[in-house]
Amino acid sequence: MRIALFCHSLLSDWNHGNAHFLRGLVTELASRGHDVKVWEPHDAWSLENLVRDHGEAPLAAVGEVYPALDCTRYDLRGLDLDAAVGNADVVIVHEWSDHELVRRLGEAKARFGYTLLFHDTHHRSVTEVESMARYDLQHYDAVLAFGAVIRDLYLQHKWAKRAFVFHEAADARVFVPRPEIEKExxxxxxxxxxxxxxxxxxxxxxxxxxxxxxxxxxxxxxxxxxxxxxxxxxxxxxxxxxxxxxxxxxxxxxxxxxxxxxxxxxxxxxxxxxxxxxxxxxxxxxxxxxxxxxxxxxxxxxxxxxxxxxxxxxxxxxxxxxxxxxxxxxxxxxxxxxxxxxxHTCAHRADELLAIVDRIRREQRAPLETQPV
Incomplete structure (x- = not known):
């Protein structure tokens, strides 16, 4: 599948824990042959702070550790959304995204027919309710929520018509015991x-x-x-x-x-x-x-x-x-x-994500398949 992921940043993890799981998930999906394109704003707060404190070298290092990451930095005002998602089968939008971007991706779904998912891995659903309520998810197929309590909040507030539990997990390629390192x-x-x-x-x-x-x-x-x-x-x-x-x-x-x-x-x-x-x-x-x-x-x-x-x-x-x-x-x-x-590895979550996408697509096809010829 061709997958487009919009997120705050995968290049930077400076005060940005969402990058941890998403890097592993993208790597896992790419290892299975899926074409995953990552889009992140050029002025991402996390990345700007990282470069301010440590220069550009950490960005290059991320590419060495995660060679499967295909990240494009964009300016929302100049983003050609049709070129970015026109051939995508699945579009995933992380909740730490601009409200306008979320709305535009929803509107573009009608033109291109991709499966559209909103991914929430933060506490803003209880700490910044007004901001979360302003996300226009009417055209989104479902929310991926990293806990049942957040899934339920989306449904109770009627922010989304459908939501699935989708916990974070460890990237088992990177997070491994290192017994050769001495305890100090x-x-x-x-x-x-x-x-x-x-x-x-x-x-x-x-x-x-x-x-x-x-x-x-x-x-x-x-x-x-x-x-x-x-x-x-x-x-x-x-x-x-x-x-x-x-x-x-x-x-x-x-x-x-x-x-x-x-x-x-x-x-x-x-x-x-x-x-x-x-x-x-x-x-x-x-x-x-x-x-x-x-x-x-x-x-x-x-x-x-x-x-x-x-x-x-x-x-x-x-x-x-x-x-x-x-x-x-x-x-x-x-x-x-x-x-x-x-x-609880990124491989498990990739299985869950693909199963969710498959379920959504099968259910959307079902009415068409039952219509008389």
């Missing part, structure tokens, strides 16, 4: 400080336990204000700055344990959605302890694939157990990786 840390955390969406939680579930236990720890991420850097220093945590996501397996391999600290919208209002980090960590075979989130969809096996901590004291206890019990650490690492490889 007790704990590593990969994540951005963000916009006050989890500051209290980071103090309770990350910085507090690290300081209390005296762990050798490192943090990678961006958008750390001065107060955050001061808090890291006070807890004895090394700040490693931005790390290209494809190098995260190296960072995990250098540590004995990692933690997951969900942003508040996911922990409190978007049950069942872990976001991408736990998938990637478990794929790398590192023991994981998570702050609270509700696994209402049964993605993982609680206490077997990773440990839950209800508060900072419990997080400290779990970390201490893992660091002092090599058998427990090995069991968590093995079970978590097995779980991801058995049902």
């Amino acid at each position: 840390l007790d704990l590593v955390w990969i994540g951005n400080w963000g916009d006050d969406e989890r500051e209290e939680e980071l103090h309770e579930f990350l910085l507090g336990p690290v300081k209390r236990l005296g762990l050798r720890a490192r943090v990678h991420g961006v958008r750390y204000p001065e107060r955050a850097l001061a808090a890291l220093h006070d807890a004895g945590v090394e700040y490693g700055g931005w790390l290209p996501n494809y190098r995260v397996p190296e960072a995990f391999a250098k540590a004995r344990v990692t933690v997951h600290v969900p942003r508040r919208p996911y922990a409190e209002r978007l049950r069942g959605i872990p976001t991408i980090r736990p998938f990637e960590a478990m794929a790398c075979g590192i023991p994981l302890v998570s702050a609270p989130w509700r696994d209402t969809e049964g993605l993982f096996r609680r206490g077997q694939d990773f440990l839950f901590a209800q508060n900072g004291a419990e997080m400290s206890a779990h970390l201490q157990r893992i660091l002092s019990d090599s058998a427990l650490a090995a069991s968590l690492a093995r079970a978590g990786r097995e779980r991801v490889l058995s049902r």
Whole structure:
């Protein structure tokens, strides 16, 4: 099939977790012989920040790690939409896209007949409701929502006529254990400080336990204000700055344990959605302890694939157990990786995507096939 994907950016993962899964999905689809074209705005906020801080070199590196990515940067005002999607069989539009682009792609569907999908992997359906309601999805065949709760919101608000659950997953080509790398840390955390969406939680579930236990720890991420850097220093945590996501397996391999600290919208209002980090960590075979989130969809096996901590004291206890019990650490690492490889890889999601497209097409053909000749 010929597939066109419109997204914020695949070239940059600077404060842009959506790129992680989409890079793996595009790579998987291309490996199966599908022609996937990626379109991203020339002035993407993530890319501009990456280039400002690190220059153009990271963009070239992404092409080396993901040679199947065929990315075209466009200016919406000058975009020839007919040329971009005129021969496409499937068009997928990520939710972090301009409202005008979403509308124009919907209108173009009538001319070209492609299957049109809207892909949502963010918390804006509960944190920016007015903005989400302004997306014109009347001509879209369905929404791909990375959790049942978001799927249900689209249907309840009547933003879309149809929606499917389509969770993120790990790129098993990139996220693998690296046993040849020597351990040098007790704990590593990969994540951005963000916009006050989890500051209290980071103090309770990350910085507090690290300081209390005296762990050798490192943090990678961006958008750390001065107060955050001061808090890291006070807890004895090394700040490693931005790390290209494809190098995260190296960072995990250098540590004995990692933690997951969900942003508040996911922990409190978007049950069942872990976001991408736990998938990637478990794929790398590192023991994981998570702050609270509700696994209402049964993605993982609680206490077997990773440990839950209800508060900072419990997080400290779990970390201490893992660091002092090599058998427990090995069991968590093995079970978590097995779980991801058995049902949460980009190959699994490619299967699900193709099945959704096939279902939509078959149902659209059915009325025509039952008409009298």
